[in-house]
Amino acid sequence: MSEPDLIICGGGIAGLTAALCAVKAGLTPLVIERAEALSEVGAGLQVGANAMKVMAGLGLDDAVTAAGHTPRHLEMRDGPSGRTIFSVPAGEAGRRRWGALHVNIRRAALQQVLAAALKARAPEALRLGIEAVDYSLNPDGVTLHLADGSQMQAPAVLGADGIHSALRHRFGSGESPNYTGHTALRALVPASAELRALVPDASIAWTGPKRHAVTYYLHGRDLINFVGVVEQSEPVPEGWHTTASLEKARDAFAGFAAPVRAILEEASQARRWGLYDRPPPSRLARGPIALIGDAAAPMPPFMAQGASFAMECAWAAIWSLKATGDFTAYEQAMAVRGGRILEAARRNGRFFHGSGLAALAGYAPVRLASTLAPGRIRQRFDWIYGHDVTHGKKIK
Numbered sequence: 001m002s003e004p005d006l007i008i009c010g011g012g013i014a015g016l017t018a019a020l021c022a023v024k025a026g027l028t029p030l031v032i033e034r035a036e037a038l039s040e041v042g043a044g045l046q047v048g049a050n051a052m053k054v055m056a057g058l059g060l061d062d063a064v065t066a067a068g069h070t071p072r073h074l075e076m077r078d079g080p081s082g083r084t085i086f087s088v089p090a091g092e093a094g095r096r097r098w099g100a101l102h103v104n105i106r107r108a109a110l111q112q113v114l115a116a117a118l119k120a121r122a123p124e125a126l127r128l129g130i131e132a133v134d135y136s137l138n139p140d141g142v143t144l145h146l147a148d149g150s151q152m153q154a155p156a157v158l159g160a161d162g163i164h165s166a167l168r169h170r171f172g173s174g175e176s177p178n179y180t181g182h183t184a185l186r187a188l189v190p191a192s193a194e195l196r197a198l199v200p201d202a203s204i205a206w207t208g209p210k211r212h213a214v215t216y217y218l219h220g221r222d223l224i225n226f227v228g229v230v231e232q233s234e235p236v237p238e239g240w241h242t243t244a245s246l247e248k249a250r251d252a253f254a255g256f257a258a259p260v261r262a263i264l265e266e267a268s269q270a271r272r273w274g275l276y277d278r279p280p281p282s283r284l285a286r287g288p289i290a291l292i293g294d295a296a297a298p299m300p301p302f303m304a305q306g307a308s309f310a311m312e313c314a315w316a317a318i319w320s321l322k323a324t325g326d327f328t329a330y331e332q333a334m335a336v337r338g339g340r341i342l343e344a345a346r347r348n349g350r351f352f353h354g355s356g357l358a359a360l361a362g363y364a365p366v367r368l369a370s371t372l373a374p375g376r377i378r379q380r381f382d383w384i385y386g387h388d389v390t391h392g393k394k395i396k
């Protein structure tokens with residue numbers, strides 16, 4: 001392999017997307033990933049229309065759509081009664097409004113689409129089992145310091161190493177991730193004929209007191225993704241490896257409407273995933289090095305935008321590097337947007353967990369607006385899904 005123009009630290013959604021953008025830009029990227037294999041585990045992700053425009057820019061929108069499922073609606077429902085608070089058309093209507101489809105897909109399937117495309121376009125661009133621990137700047141670019149004591153050198157580096165990023169401590173924030181007091185219970189459930197008849201074909205946030213659930217179909221409606229977020233003070237580790245008690249999960253959502261209960265009845269296992277928050281670093285870029293994805297803007301999943309924003313970051317960072325030679329323009333473009341999505345996610349977290357009068361006061365106006373002026377509800381999503389990071393930022 002020739003010397004890389006760019007080393008990308010981390011082979012998750014952000015890192016693989018950035019590598020594909022770099023290849024499109026005519027650069028030679030090298031992705032280093034600390035894991036020995038790209039993990040096959042993971043639950044579902046919603047890839048918003050904003051991120052599907054990045055996939056289209058890379059020629060991968062059809063592959064992602066084929067590996068996932070396009071819901072007919074995006075909805076919020078009152079968890080206990082099942083009553084619809086609002087319902088926004090997705091599918092073709094969403095494509096017409098936002099310029100791309102909204103696709104729900106298993107994280108592993110998305111990673112596989114990205115990794116396969118990278119292997120086909122730049123066969124030597126991914127190296128597994130290499131961990132970065134720090135970096136330093138030098139007159140020719142960046143020196144990466146690796147866990148085995150060796151070093152790597154490149155004119156530019158992207159830190160795509162997730163919420164626990166080893167590289168971000170030099171970006172103006174030393175704060176560690178904090179447990180948010182929320183734990184996600186995640187399950188993938190085969191969609192039996194009975195479930196298909198009961199569970200609407202929509203991405204649904206079911207609100208409730210001190211808890212909410214998110215449900216949607218995956219993989220051509222073969223599977224249902226369940227995420228139940230409960231308030232729990234005792235911290236739970238992140239990751240796909242902590243088993244949850246199905247009995248406790250069913251108890252937590254026993255007061256919810258029939259579709260939610262039925263999904264949990266059919267689940268054969270569930271995992272617990274502690275949700276962590278970390279203040280964004282004060283800078284996203286320092287000359288020839290920048291942070292993208294969760295390393296740049298870790299956010300709670302209440303806007304379902306972490307991976308989507310990671311893809312936007314990847315595009316904007318490579319465009320900036322190619323067009324200007326560094327990541328200053330990337331930082332200018334993405335810092336404000338990342339902050340806005342983070343704020344919206346935190347607001348949703350509070351809104352989803354309403355109860356009693358406060359919930360009524362919060363949901364009633366939305367329900368009314370949804371009935372009287374549905375266009376106004378759709379409009380609320382325009383800034384997020386209608387955004388096109390590839391527009392005016394051509395990578396060639």
Ligand SMILES: Cc1cc2nc3c(=O)[nH]c(=O)nc-3n(C[C@H](O)[C@H](O)[C@H](O)COP(=O)(O)OP(=O)(O)OC[C@H]3O[C@@H](n4cnc5c(N)ncnc54)[C@H](O)[C@@H]3O)c2cc1C
Nearest residue numbers: 010012013014034046132161162293294304305306307308
């Ligand atoms: C319950 C839940 C539901 C979610 N739902 C959605 C959703 O619907 N839609 C959405 O868009 N997002 C969602 N997200 C968020 C989304 O999963 C993340 O934002 C996204 O995966 C971040 O991607 P990333 O590539 O930045 O980081 P990661 O996926 O964390 O990848 C980082 C990679 O870097 C590697 N790495 C780490 N440190 C090093 C190192 N020092 N050296 C080398 N390699 C390293 C890691 O092994 C990993 O492969 C959800 C998250 C949760 C918890």
